[in-house]
Amino acid sequence: MPAVELRGVSKRFYFYEHRTSSLREWFIRRVLRRPIHVRRAAFTLHDVDLTVGRGDAVALLGRNGSGKSTVLRLIAGIYHPSSGTVRTEGRITAVIELGAGFHPELTGAENIALYAAVLGLRRKELAERYDDIVEFAAIPDLPDTPLKYYSSGMEARLAFSVAVCLQPDILLLDEVLAVGDQAFRERCLERLRQYHARGGTLILVSHELEQLRELCTRGVWLDQGRVVMDGPIDAVLERYRA
Amino acid sequence: MTAALRPLGRVWRYRELLHSLVVRNLKVKYQRSLLGFVWTLVNPLFTVAVLGVVFSHVVRIPLAQYWAFLLSGYFVWNFTLQTLNTGTYIFAEHSRLTRSVAFPSEILVFGAAGSRLIEFAVEIGLVLAVLAIFHHHAVPDSYLVLPVLLAIQLLLVIGLALPIATLSVFYYDVYHALPIALTTLFYLSPVFYPAEMVPAAARGLYFLNPIAGLLTLYHDVLYWGRMPSPHLLAGMLLAAVLIYLAGYALFRRYAAIFPEIV
Numbered sequence: 001m002p003a004v005e006l007r008g009v010s011k012r013f014y015f016y017e018h019r020t021s022s023l024r025e026w027f028i029r030r031v032l033r034r035p036i037h038v039r040r041a042a043f044t045l046h047d048v049d050l051t052v053g054r055g056d057a058v059a060l061l062g063r064n065g066s067g068k069s070t071v072l073r074l075i076a077g078i079y080h081p082s083s084g085t086v087r088t089e090g091r092i093t094a095v096i097e098l099g100a101g102f103h104p105e106l107t108g109a110e111n112i113a114l115y116a117a118v119l120g121l122r123r124k125e126l127a128e129r130y131d132d133i134v135e136f137a138a139i140p141d142l143p144d145t146p147l148k149y150y151s152s153g154m155e156a157r158l159a160f161s162v163a164v165c166l167q168p169d170i171l172l173l174d175e176v177l178a179v180g181d182q183a184f185r186e187r188c189l190e191r192l193r194q195y196h197a198r199g200g201t202l203i204l205v206s207h208e209l210e211q212l213r214e215l216c217t218r219g220v221w222l223d224q225g226r227v228v229m230d231g232p233i234d235a236v237l238e239r240y241r242a
Numbered sequence: 243m244t245a246a247l248r249p250l251g252r253v254w255r256y257r258e259l260l261h262s263l264v265v266r267n268l269k270v271k272y273q274r275s276l277l278g279f280v281w282t283l284v285n286p287l288f289t290v291a292v293l294g295v296v297f298s299h300v301v302r303i304p305l306a307q308y309w310a311f312l313l314s315g316y317f318v319w320n321f322t323l324q325t326l327n328t329g330t331y332i333f334a335e336h337s338r339l340t341r342s343v344a345f346p347s348e349i350l351v352f353g354a355a356g357s358r359l360i361e362f363a364v365e366i367g368l369v370l371a372v373l374a375i376f377h378h379h380a381v382p383d384s385y386l387v388l389p390v391l392l393a394i395q396l397l398l399v400i401g402l403a404l405p406i407a408t409l410s411v412f413y414y415d416v417y418h419a420l421p422i423a424l425t426t427l428f429y430l431s432p433v434f435y436p437a438e439m440v441p442a443a444a445r446g447l448y449f450l451n452p453i454a455g456l457l458t459l460y461h462d463v464l465y466w467g468r469m470p471s472p473h474l475l476a477g478m479l480l481a482a483v484l485i486y487l488a489g490y491a492l493f494r495r496y497a498a499i500f501p502e503i504v
Contacts, residue, residue, distance in 0.1 A: 013502060077344035078501045096342035105270045117262035118343055 090169025263353030382467030
């Protein structure tokens with residue numbers, strides 16, 4: 001059983017006016033039976049097949065809006081496919097938005113605990129990794145300072161430190177590698193390389209192509225919700241750049 | 243039966259996140275305030291004082307020790323009001339979280355109710371003590387029924403908060419409409435008058451409002467110090483369970499698409 005298997009997966013989003021709008025419009029539409037808009041279906045993904053073996057490191061490439069984040073959200077179980085099946089095996093950590101769940105009034109230590117709980121870590125597991133996280137983030141006075149006094153770079157570093165110290169079976173990262181200064185980024189890449197070397201499955205979305213080449217062995221190129229190319233990272237990057 | 247128990251299993255699996263959310267809610271609320279929990283008490287006590295003066299000196303409600311009557315129900319009303327209100331913005335407040343992490347999103351509603359419950363536990367503890375000392379001059383046996391009342395209250399309020407939260411994701415109108423509904427409900431529930439004052443002919447209709455039953459139970463137990471009628475107790479327990487199950491079913495039906503909308 002591979003780590004991730006998407007079979008014939010399509011994801012359709014409906015843009016109903018009333019989803020973001022009001023009862024007044026519902027009334028006009030349903031009671032007065034006057035259509036004030038058309039239900040618009042937009043495909044983000046079309047019949048995507050993707051199998052990721054255990055221990056693979058896969059890069060998802062494509063322009064904005066090509067469906068990369070949607071693929072990650074489907075794998076993570078945040079979205080459900082409109083058709084097709086998504087199967088995964090093992091514990092998944094998805095970092096789609098860095099520090100979602102952080103609260104500015106809480107201290108660094110409290111935020112670490114909260115974010116770890118959000119990402120599904122047990123308290124006992126967190127206790128084992130806490131020192132590692134703090135050390136990796138390397139932020140002075142981290143545990144006792146409320147998050148709102150952090151610079152945005154420091155906040156991102158803290159979030160990223162929690163994420164990379166989790167050691168899940170499958171790690172999904174959505175354009176979150178561009179955080180911190182050069183030195184911190186180097187350490188992040190090093191940590192991800194270690195994770196991969198130990199057999200962790202990695203799926204990355206990034207626009208920093210050199211990073212992808214360094215970390216991944218395979219590239220999957222998405223365009224308008226379809227897989228247009230799937231192969232060794234160098235070959236895919238070469239075509240993608242052309 | 244297993245379908246009804248499944249939600250409990252989900253919550254159990256995410257108990258640590260629930261715990262973290264409850265702790266966070268309380269920490270964020272109190273940590274930068276000097277008087278902290280005192281504020282949580284001052285607000286309802288102030289209302290109780292105003293109601294007490296108005297309804298014992300201006301519009302006279304014929305009840306001995308009217309303040310004790312107010313205390314026995316007002317905090318329950320306050321818990322209901324605040325928890326239902328939270329439902330209207332909880333998903334807007336946590337939209338980033340909902341969009342980027344897969345977790346059962348009812349945990350957010352449970353977390354909000356949980357932190358309110360802890361505050362309520364402290365409040366009701368104080369009320370119990372005050373009523374025992376100054377009103378009953380003893381600890382009435384009826385206090386023993388309180389755990390059942392608490393269970394009814396939780397099931398009922400969460401069962402109502404879940405559909406409110408669901409609707410709020412789709413229609414922002416709920417955010418504006420709910421305060422109006424709650425103000426109406428305040429007058430249509432026995433908060434500052436006993437349900438016995440409602441004309442007998444209208445009482446059947448009156449008790450369609452489940453909050454009216456809940457408050458009447460609290461009045462029996464805390465103010466009158468008597469065991470509530472088994473009819474009312476059993477009926478309310480059943481109603482609370484049904485409302486909870488219905489509310490939860492509605493929530494689950496739409497929760498899968500919340501991340502696409504919030």
